[in-house]
Amino acid sequence: MxxxxxxxxxxxxxxxxxxxxxxxxxHQTAAYIQSLNLTKAQxxxxxxxxxxxxxxxxxxxxxxIPGLGNSNTTQLGVALQR
Numbered sequence: 001m002x003x004x005x006x007x008x009x010x011x012x013x014x015x016x017x018x019x020x021x022x023x024x025x026x027h028q029t030a031a032y033i034q035s036l037n038l039t040k041a042q043x044x045x046x047x048x049x050x051x052x053x054x055x056x057x058x059x060x061x062x063x064x065i066p067g068l069g070n071s072n073t074t075q076l077g078v079a080l081q082r
Contacts, residue, residue, distance in 0.1 A: 067079040
């Protein structure tokens with residue numbers, strides 16, 4: 001048990017193999033899901049999260065929280081804009 005806690009070549013190899021198997025399974029799942037051509041609503045209904053990556057510039061919304069402060073030692077005070 002102590003040897004396993006410290007790790008070693010065998011443990012490192014087993015960890016790498018497990019990670020590689022997980023990544024391969026995730027790639028296979030992603031390829032299958034993409035082949036189904038589901039809508040965003042269908043994806044969310046099936047329990048998958050939808051991530052969209054683009055580089056389009058967008059205008060930022062107006063700041064709604066003008067200030068934060070320590071109202072008490074264990075509380076965070078938030079000022080909201082109306």
